Amino acid sequence: MSIDKFFNPKSVAIIGASNNSAKVGYAVLNNIIQGGYNGKIYPINPKATEILGKKAYPSVEDVPDNIDLAVIIIPAKFVPNVMEQCGRKKITAVIVISAGFKEIGVEGAELEKKLVSICKEYGIRMLGPNVLGLTSYGSKTLLNATFAPRAPLKGSIAFISQSGAMLTSILDWSLQEGIGFSKFISLGNKADLTSVDFVEALSKDPETKVILLYLENIVNGEKFLDVAESSEKPIVILKSGTSSAGAKAASSHTGALAGADIAYEMAFKQTGVIRADDMQSLFDYAIALSNQPIPNGKGVAIITNAGGPGIICTDAVEKNDLRVAGFLPETINKLRGVLPAAAAVLNPVDVLGDADSDRYEIALKTCLEDEHVHMAIILMSPQAMTEFVETSNKVVKIAPNFKDKPIVTAYMGGKSVEEGAEILSKANIPCYDFPERGVRALKGLSLYSDFQDELKAKEPPAEFDSIDRAKVDRIFKSVRDDNRLVLLEPEAVNIASAYGIPVPKVLLTTSADEAVSVADKFGYPVVMKICSPQILHKSDIGGVVIRIKNAQEVRNTYKTIMNIVTRAMPTAQIYGIEVQEMVDIPNFKEIIIGMNRDPQFGPLIMTGLGGIYVNFLQDVAFRLNHKGLSKKEAFKMVSETKVYSLLKGARGEPPSDIDSLVDVICRVGRLCKDYPIINELDVNPLFVFEKGKKSVALDVKITLSIGDEQK
């Protein structure tokens, strides 16, 4: 079954329909009838034979025909029973408006679980419980199955809200603003269907041009990433609860640096979702995206009848990462020819305070003909000669001639501008009260355009030969057999090495003879370190010696370390002494690569300035990694950090081996994707040497999650 039964049902049963106008069951049936629904309507109520002029049935099972959609508005405790009736009747789409489930506590949660298991048993998809309902407008259907006191206007915006109150507020407000909807969906408790299911369906809905969501959380994050990325429609989300997660316990650098909101931020950024900061921008974006074309660049033409608003608009254009277009010489010449001498013909174009509609018309047309101009904003302030109505009419006439160049307007004033603004709105040209909102709308269009470009240029995740999974499997098995969650350094290093991450050669030795033979093999100098699960701060107790130059020194050091350590920590379990190749290449940059597993969205990869000050300087970039990172994406991460300017080679220093850094980032991503058991991982520092000289992970820390799931 598909969500289409919710959007375009041929027949609807209203279970709990009522003749009592104070009841929700009356409101829903009445809204369906008044809304002009053209399918079959079956009120279900065992105590009535007719409701609002429609024949009523005691139960859905008594209805002689097929039923596509059932809407349930009866006390919570009776819902499971009628759900089973729906199941037997082969109804696959049910909206449970009734409240009294998870939101009221333990007892309600139990009842809600029962609904979910009935859904599973009968193959029912359920919206709710505890919802305002659903409105679906389209060429085939006019269904207003909510108990809201008024119906939304018809339009091309689909609005999905996790908060019912937000829907009633927006509904009330939208009627005044003249904003119309294709779908109006209340998510309620999301016991079965979630925002992700609806986004997936709306992406293909011919009635919908833009998908708007108000969300407090996303429960199936990895599916969301897939659905959002492949959506054929722009998605705009207001995600609240950014501050609530608060102090999240985290032992890795990545965890400490990733705020509560960073996974959502990346989820939206990586899938091209436009994030709104507040309710107003949610709709400012939506109106532009549903009515205006997507621009092919970032060049904005500003046409104004006063200097001040032009300057404010210029600021807003730059703040929003758009560009005040540089005009072609012929544009400037033409403007000079048609505008008065005192007019400003560079961008912003100031048509002067006494500009009539003709002057606006010729200026707009001339600007839009310039190939450097990808979109336009028209600013008008009420001055003596200002013709709001006539100018609006001319803008409406010009717009269709420039099919890929969006136009927005900001009419600054009150009564004087109203009539003109209405003409524009009716012609689907957004009109805002202040320039900043108009520019924000253009930014929304530009963000969507950027994402479309990125999607086209997207590369597949990096692929690697010669990954030694068997080795990694063995190490994880031994760690789990040991009942540990924190890996020892040689274990972590060996896992990194199995994934092709360059590490210094290291071997655990259990005698001085063995240490000498390993050191001989590695070549001198070497580093020697005590290895014990109890000793975390090895240097502090003299458990690390560097720059050991020959076999004799190795032999002596082995004894010295053992003596010191057994005296300092007599109860520690000593695994032996690691002999490690000494990395002694000059000119490196210290970089961190980390991973923190987000409960919703999976592995969150971080990179940036590493070393001991990583938490203080916080110069890092993040990416979600649910499909593995491409080299291109990993490079983008690097280029988002400030340390990138050093890696490129600043102040006459040679450039660093960024290719090698990018490679390690991708390998870390692959490792964390392959092994969901890895909870946190830090490579810090990764020494990145001069270009061509590779990099090496000096320290690798891995901790496992308590659960044991492994792909």
Place this chain on the structure above:
Amino acid sequence: MSIDKFFNPKSVAIIGASNNSAKVGYAVLNNIIQGGYNGKIYPINPKATEILGKKAYPSVEDVPDNIDLAVIIIPAKFVPNVMEQCGRKKITAVIVISAGFKEIGVEGAELEKKLVSICKEYGIRMLGPNVLGLTSYGSKTLLNATFAPRAPLKGSIAFISQSGAMLTSILDWSLQEGIGFSKFISLGNKADLTSVDFVEALSKDPETKVILLYLENIVNGEKFLDVAESSEKPIVILKSGTSSAGAKAASSHTGALAGADIAYEMAFKQTGVIRADDMQSLFDYAIALSNQPIPNGKGVAIITNAGGPGIICTDAVEKNDLRVAGFLPETINKLRGVLPAAAAVLNPVDVLGDADSDRYEIALKTCLEDEHVHMAIILMSPQAMTEFVETSNKVVKIAPNFKDKPIVTAYMGGKSVEEGAEILSKANIPCYDFPERGVRALKGLSLYSDFQDELKAKEPPAEFDSIDRAKVDRIFKSVRDDNRLVLLEPEAVNIASAYGIPVPKVLLTTSADEAVSVADKFGYPVVMKICSPQILHKSDIGGVVIRIKNAQEVRNTYKTIMNIVTRAMPTAQIYGIEVQEMVDIPNFKEIIIGMNRDPQFGPLIMTGLGGIYVNFLQDVAFRLNHKGLSKKEAFKMVSETKVYSLLKGARGEPPSDIDSLVDVICRVGRLCKDYPIINELDVNPLFVFEKGKKSVALDVKITLSIGDEQK
């Protein structure tokens, strides 16, 4: 004379008054009459005997009485002549509405200069030219001396705008929104009176509660700082043109890191000016500041009838640096007693979807009685039982009982909320459409409260004994005599030293013998450096040798450097070789202290992470320094940088000598204040050692401005 003649004139002459309703001179006179001005009105027009029922005079000199204010609306070329008439008539306040001055080019600029010199000659203060006019409402005066088609409403907001179009737009908009003004002032070309003069006067104006400005620039920056800081009223500014300055040529790190806007940002921050990001927030702040009390803390109580808006509001509270108040136990108990069981009694308080006005009333009252609550926001979404009107009435009744606790509201909806919102607005309780705007208004109140606290706790600039100005004067004189703008290193170091900034000992020597005797005096090891105004990158050509251990090495090094340099740069003018004490103390942090002179606001001091990567990591804080920095303020600068967490002693490292750093910042500030001739200064790096071990400036660069002004 004072600005009061503009605000409360007892008589007004309208020079260029006209009986022709198409003329600006008609509009101004008509506005003055229609506005209810109760002083004497003298139309001046040589061709009329009566205009709009008032006796007209050929010239101001023909008026038999005193004239307090003249408004000039005649063609530009005739303005100087009538200005002189005004001067002779002892009129000290003149508004020149006429355009055709600086804004039209060179010729107009000349004419404008003539006006300014007439002003000086006769002691006239002039508003304009090229203005919309001025409106002044108060208990003594109702003067609407503009040519705008409509009059603003009376209220307590003073609005000053550098853009006339912005005024006409805001005027039109304000009539619809019901926003009233005490003063409405168009600044025009600012040939004489500027925003600073009006802010100074409005600070004492009994009719004004808040001062609003739209500005594109500030011309007399240092006076602005004094006036803004001592203002008795909150000041809110929308400053546009933040992006326009673009790439400013700068040779110092401070100049490169200080964006075009940073001086304005600091000017506002340091003087308690609230900066608005856009027109909407300008007025959101203004309405709250003009109507609501200033809170004594940051605790916000949120009262809502739905969860979603409560979460959005919580996010906004945290984003705006306010705090969701933690209630006292008795508050929670009381709320639990009076609200239904399902209500949320922690903050946000959710009074539930079926809440009537009584429930809002008791919740609001209970919250405001809590000493942890310093302000409240009421959120309402239209649900079945929601009583907008009755709730508004109750809020209006409660508010006066909590005289120091501001209340704002967000009524989310359209038609449903209108009547309720109007009741609130009439009672001066701000009502917004979305929660975010309400929280922003609370933030404005809180920012003003913070600034009042800061002002009380402000400390005087640091004072220093034993500054050797004579030495500095001598060095600058010799540099100027030498026709240089860039100081040699020993000169810069000696200036720093004269101001008590710790520097390594350094002396210029002109022979190997002299070098040895200096090195013997300093103690070994020493550093030796070539000294030549032509050699900027000394190390690159072998002109610097460090760690010289004894007299023989000094003697050899002297010869070696001289040989190398004369071969490498045979035409360079060699002053000799500097012998410098070698700083060899372990454990230091590299810090930068810099100064870049802002053309408007004077010395802009910077500090932060120093060393060779300063431009890449950009971890710096700024302050304007027109009066000298206090130690407290300098410490605050340090604490705003990320490197502060390292200076405090991170990861077991000993803390650094922050006192010494603060001292050097203040000394740099004092030096730059004492010597306006210093254009740019960088101390980089300053080595800051462990606590108690002081700091030392390893490198000091000073450049002078071309001008020769010196206090």
